[in-house]
Amino acid sequence: MPSPAAVVTADQEVRYNPSEIEPRWQATWDAQPDLYAAEPPTCGKPKYYVLEMLPYPSGQLHMGHVRNYAIGDALARHQWMLGYNVLHPMGWDAFGLPAENAAIKNNTPPREWTLANIAAMRRQMARIGLSYDWQREITTCLPDYYRWNQWFFLKMYERGLAYRKKSKVNWCPECATVLANEQVIDGRCWRHEETKVEQRDLEQWFLRTTRYADELLRDLDKLDAWPDKVRTMQRNWIGRSEGALVDFEIQRQEERTPSRQPIKLNLTETALEESSGTITVFTTRIDTIYGATSIQLAPEHPMVAQFARNNSELARDVQAMLEQQEAALENEGFNELEKLGIFTGHYVRNPFSEELIPVWVANYVLMDYGTGAIMSVPAHDGRDYEFAQKYKIEIKIVILPRRTEGSENHNKQESMLPYTEEDSMLMNSGPFDMLGCVEAQQKMAAYAQGKGFGKPMVTFRLKDWGISRQRYWGTPIPILYCEKDGIVPVPEDQLPVLLPENVEITQQGGSPLSRVPEFMNVKCPRCGGPARRETDTMDTFVDSSWYFYRYTDAKNNQAPFDPAIAAYWFGEKGIDQYIGGVEHAILHLIYSRFWTKMMRDLGLVKNSEPVQRLFTQGMVIKNGAKMSKSKGNVVSPDDMIARYGADATRMYSLFAAPPDRDLDWQEDGVAGVSRFLSRVYRFAGKTMPRAIAGRSQPLPASFTPVEQNLMRKLHQTIRRISHDFEGRWHFNTCIAAIMELVNDLTAAEPTIKAGAIRDSVLYAATRNLILLLGPFAPFLAAELWSQLGETASLLRAPWPAFDEKLAAEDVIGIPVQINGKLRAVVTVPAGTTENELREIALADEKVKASVTGKEIVKVIVVPGKLVNLVVR
RNA sequence: GCGAAAGUGGCGGAAUUGGCAGACGCACCAGACUUAGGAUCUGGCGGGGAAACUCGUGGGGGUUCAAGUCCCCCCUUUCGCACCA
Numbered sequence: 001m002p003s004p005a006a007v008v009t010a011d012q013e014v015r016y017n018p019s020e021i022e023p024r025w026q027a028t029w030d031a032q033p034d035l036y037a038a039e040p041p042t043c044g045k046p047k048y049y050v051l052e053m054l055p056y057p058s059g060q061l062h063m064g065h066v067r068n069y070a071i072g073d074a075l076a077r078h079q080w081m082l083g084y085n086v087l088h089p090m091g092w093d094a095f096g097l098p099a100e101n102a103a104i105k106n107n108t109p110p111r112e113w114t115l116a117n118i119a120a121m122r123r124q125m126a127r128i129g130l131s132y133d134w135q136r137e138i139t140t141c142l143p144d145y146y147r148w149n150q151w152f153f154l155k156m157y158e159r160g161l162a163y164r165k166k167s168k169v170n171w172c173p174e175c176a177t178v179l180a181n182e183q184v185i186d187g188r189c190w191r192h193e194e195t196k197v198e199q200r201d202l203e204q205w206f207l208r209t210t211r212y213a214d215e216l217l218r219d220l221d222k223l224d225a226w227p228d229k230v231r232t233m234q235r236n237w238i239g240r241s242e243g244a245l246v247d248f249e250i251q252r253q254e255e256r257t258p259s260r261q262p263i264k265l266n267l268t269e270t271a272l273e274e275s276s277g278t279i280t281v282f283t284t285r286i287d288t289i290y291g292a293t294s295i296q297l298a299p300e301h302p303m304v305a306q307f308a309r310n311n312s313e314l315a316r317d318v319q320a321m322l323e324q325q326e327a328a329l330e331n332e333g334f335n336e337l338e339k340l341g342i343f344t345g346h347y348v349r350n351p352f353s354e355e356l357i358p359v360w361v362a363n364y365v366l367m368d369y370g371t372g373a374i375m376s377v378p379a380h381d382g383r384d385y386e387f388a389q390k391y392k393i394e395i396k397i398v399i400l401p402r403r404t405e406g407s408e409n410h411n412k413q414e415s416m417l418p419y420t421e422e423d424s425m426l427m428n429s430g431p432f433d434m435l436g437c438v439e440a441q442q443k444m445a446a447y448a449q450g451k452g453f454g455k456p457m458v459t460f461r462l463k464d465w466g467i468s469r470q471r472y473w474g475t476p477i478p479i480l481y482c483e484k485d486g487i488v489p490v491p492e493d494q495l496p497v498l499l500p501e502n503v504e505i506t507q508q509g510g511s512p513l514s515r516v517p518e519f520m521n522v523k524c525p526r527c528g529g530p531a532r533r534e535t536d537t538m539d540t541f542v543d544s545s546w547y548f549y550r551y552t553d554a555k556n557n558q559a560p561f562d563p564a565i566a567a568y569w570f571g572e573k574g575i576d577q578y579i580g581g582v583e584h585a586i587l588h589l590i591y592s593r594f595w596t597k598m599m600r601d602l603g604l605v606k607n608s609e610p611v612q613r614l615f616t617q618g619m620v621i622k623n624g625a626k627m628s629k630s631k632g633n634v635v636s637p638d639d640m641i642a643r644y645g646a647d648a649t650r651m652y653s654l655f656a657a658p659p660d661r662d663l664d665w666q667e668d669g670v671a672g673v674s675r676f677l678s679r680v681y682r683f684a685g686k687t688m689p690r691a692i693a694g695r696s697q698p699l700p701a702s703f704t705p706v707e708q709n710l711m712r713k714l715h716q717t718i719r720r721i722s723h724d725f726e727g728r729w730h731f732n733t734c735i736a737a738i739m740e741l742v743n744d745l746t747a748a749e750p751t752i753k754a755g756a757i758r759d760s761v762l763y764a765a766t767r768n769l770i771l772l773l774g775p776f777a778p779f780l781a782a783e784l785w786s787q788l789g790e791t792a793s794l795l796r797a798p799w800p801a802f803d804e805k806l807a808a809e810d811v812i813g814i815p816v817q818i819n820g821k822l823r824a825v826v827t828v829p830a831g832t833t834e835n836e837l838r839e840i841a842l843a844d845e846k847v848k849a850s851v852t853g854k855e856i857v858k859v860i861v862v863p864g865k866l867v868n869l870v871v872r
Numbered sequence: 873g874c875g876a877a878a879g880u881g882g883c884g885g886a887a888u889u890g891g892c893a894g895a896c897g898c899a900c901c902a903g904a905c906u907u908a909g910g911a912u913c914u915g916g917c918g919g920g921g922a923a924a925c926u927c928g929u930g931g932g933g934g935u936u937c938a939a940g941u942c943c944c945c946c947c948u949u950u951c952g953c954a955c956c957a
Binding site for chain 2 (some may be wrong): 237676735
């Protein structure tokens, strides 16, 4: 039990010394492992699950972490005081590349490096006074966690949700591994901004996220306690579009009608040899198909290779086009890519119009969206229009442009091109003329289906999640390849597949595990013959996709968690409050949603969404830029704590800005908060003996005016903070309100000294002040709480209630405006009626002076707010 | 280019519904106390003006007795998306 920091007498100055108070309380708390422990579901209390995103154990907390955790900790502490059974856990996202890089650099095994970092960060967190239930700590790189990744993988494999296929994948040469689509930003690696991602053909494991694409999209509407920004980002990422597939038949050379061929062709005789087959395009605007004047293929489209087989010139031109694009990317970046195209010499028949149209290769067509082929409708698509203008391709209007206001002078249809709106009707479209665009889309897709050359189609931008990584420090994929039986999953009772230690990590390509024969070579569980293990490991985002379920039952060695316990903590809607950076809006938060739906279909959970309320806090910036080593503007939390204490550091991170906005770190501000805490400490020190004396006395039945002022401020402060915790979370103004209260209290010191405020009133003020400080400055609050004679934890004390009557103002100042300009302020009792207020205002000397000689046209009286005289 | 958020003193930021613009804090200025401190306390602190007053929330219009707040147009910044057919 800590002893009071100082014996205080009325006049003795006591110094606030956080470097003495805070470690003392930290030691006390460390010795009570159950202090922050969540109770079992049987406790009968309502639950509250508050979670901050688990960190990667880099070994050093940064200010962004501190801010994130300060927000979560304030919430958790407040919920505890409200009487909830709070689950507030913490863990480590401990697999990943940095450990391997560190291994190469320092010749330390990844496991050792990671566990040492975790220990260091756990110490930092304790020093900050974060209220985590460490008995539930999870570390994703340990077998008791990652074995369940493997278990889930097997379950998904059984259900066809995990599958293997050869495909073009994103390859980062720097990481020497494959990246998910989500990890490629502007064609570059998410970890290596300067490194361009290459495309490689590899056998990879995928999770079928697309099976849930529709539900992932639809359920976004239910997540009304998520930021709109995040929902929009996910919606765009999933990228659902409704449209149609249409087959265009390639015409034999001799059938080709000689047509207007606008540009000079670069064709040799061999290129004109026969090719056959169909090209299928995806379009969302089948209503414009009569306006299709060419077909565009992605350069990687298989048909391009087929055409090029007999046409070396085409092959060369396509190659040259790709090189030109590469060079443009290098010089101008992604922003301004010029559209490039090459005519293949081939034609297809438009199944609707029967017209023959040329087939081109175009750099703006993407192979991995839709079918990699489009129909080009220059009159009604911006990109096609640009392309057609450049290459002199025919432009055919098939949608009647609707004239908008101001366009009367430009009644030539051509001047309105490209007309891309869907609010008009078809023309030049045979039997479909005069139909509205939207109606035509349905009818034409159905028509194509009826005739067998197309069908309605929904396409998603979302791809299946490629999880294979050619790295060591990750979860081994529990799969064997048998010479006889092919792909064989590791039997469930043989889990976990342990990651071997003492593996040589090098920067060379390929999975490090493939150089460990004792890991790789095994017997097939089916036939006993020779087999080899899968040597790729799982993407680390697998680990974080379900970790928050593990917290509910972290020590379970029979299952990832007990569904009944998870059902208690997740309820129907998921985690009550999840807090983290917006940078995880897509990756982590889509994978987590997918994983929850998958688990629901396995019968493990009842909820369909993992997170009910999501909060994304702003970044910590300094001198106008995000804190980063490269910018040299990093502020170390350790440094701040050493100088100002943990309370001041975390309180400043809540005070300097509302939590959802970026926070500009100014050290002078931390000093200011520290001064404030010091003022609190000195005030409490001076008045504590009187407050303690008042502890056993009841509050007086009626207050003196000074007492009443104090009580009013106190209850107004409680009211304000209580309301803010309910959802607005403007902790900056909460802390400002506490400062105002303390300013009032210190201003009243002479009155207190003179005995004009009774001890019981002083006790109420002091006690409640300490309770209000609890969520924001837990060390100082604990210290003062104990000085007040309390022995139980502050967390178990009930959050103070406010009394509306005590908080109410009895006298208010009412501004009096004349023609909207402030001319006087009259002081009236609260509850003054409209008529009384009008008379008081008109009788005011200043007001009289201002209206002399003028006619009062109108008097606006808003009781409790203001009076406005309109004069002439 | 598309979408979202934001723009208020020297600075971070206040101002639930339209109702006293600038709470709280920082910095700064003046003073007090001093066994000089990175200490504490008191007062001041948007611009102009001696004052009465007056101007003032990115710019321009509008609605209203009243606009930081609502409507229209424009500018800037940040973030996200970016050839998605």
